[in-house]
Amino acid sequence: MTSMGKIAAIIVAAGSGSRAGDGLPKQFRPVSGKPMLRHSVDVLSAHPLIDALVIVVGDGQEDQASQIVADIPNVTIIIGGETRRESVHNGLQHLQMSREFKDVLIHDAARPFLPVKVIDDLIAALKANTAAVPALPVIDSLARSHNGKTLSASESRNGLWRIQTPQAFHLNAICAAHDQWDVSKEATDDARMAMAAGFEVALIPGDEHLAKYTFASDFTAHAKQSDVMHIFRTGTGYDVHRLVENEELWLCGIRIEHDKGLSGHSDADVALHALTDAILGAAAMGDIGDHFPPSDPQWRGASSDRFLAYAVSLVAAKGYAISNVDVTIICEAPKIGPHRASMQQRVSDILQIPIDSVSIKATTTERLGYTGRGEGIAAQAVATLMREQNDAG
Secondary structure (H helix, E strand, O other), X not given: OOOOOEEEEEEEEOOOXXXXXXXXXXXXXXXXXXXXXXXXXXXXXXXXXXXXXXXXXXXXXXXXXXXXXXXXXOEEEEEOOOOXXXXXXXXXXXXXXXXXXXXXXXXXXXXXXXXXXXXXXXXXXXXXXXXEEEEEEOOOOEEEOOOOOOOOEEEXXXXXXXXXXXXXXXXXXXXXXXXXXXXXXXXXXXXXXXHHOOOOEEEEEOOHHHOOOOOHHHXXXXXXXXXXXXXXXXXXXXXXXXXXXXXXXXXXXXXXXXOOEEOOOOOOOHHHHHHHXXXXXXXXOOOHHHHOOOOOHHHXXXXXXXXXXXXXXXXXXXXXXXXXXXXXXEOOOOOOHHHHHHHHHHHHHHHOOOHHHEEEEEEOOOOOHHHHOOOEEEEEEEEEEEEEEOOOO
């Protein structure tokens, strides 16, 4: 049986992190208010083209990892090996057994700040390539030292690249590369194993935000950035859908019993659509139609919480956190009041912000216009984003 075209991601988080100090494995240490592992989990799990996430941890680390990702769906935690190569191999074997996946992204938890664009570019590259990795050109001068104290020879930096993760592969190809690898040697990354097996590896632009946390000083340097100023950006969104018979009614991610539902390409949740636009607008990243065009059949009947979660991952990759949101639903019926608390909780869960940062309101148009006549439901939303910025700007 062949794979069915799905894409999975593996996060390698099995290390002890001894060089980072503090006794706690670095993948579980806090960075910007949450465990390091959670950062890449949030971005990968929210990406609409990634169907499953496998986290590989060290023996005895399962409970700690499970607590960190308890609220994230489609996540599997497995035990790794003594080396990174063995841990990745375990993750690949798990995916092979399901026979569902065509492609895989392999990422290190020690690179917490994962831009969505890198994921997009890797997945796009796999349409024409067996493997692809993000890379940055080497710009510093290079030299050798035989004694560690004085320079002995200069080296050319022409053609040299700094390789990052995640790295993307056709699943069958990277599994074959692992099976062929000489286990008496350790590979620095999976791209090297793919090349050794005869596969070409394409380069896509990397990102400086993908810096790897290795030493205690890496955490210290990030902590020093707390002496910063905050910048705020606000966006608005508006959406309307027609009420029709024989459709489900979804508002703020909650299904509501009603004699009519909203018509649209997706589930037509006007409230989440307006909120998605507000978040994208605050970051100047277009609107919902740019990212999820109605002409694309894969979004037919899609749950709108996927759109909202993806917008959150996009703005997070640009360094923004959501401060608060305010949604107003405009309709004559149904009554929103009985569902307001459930709506607040659902939006809070999707955005991963406190419930008291989510406002859900409703109003009517005094029976005027299309909403007043019960022909449709409209919603408008406001979202405020916050980002830290040092004095250097």
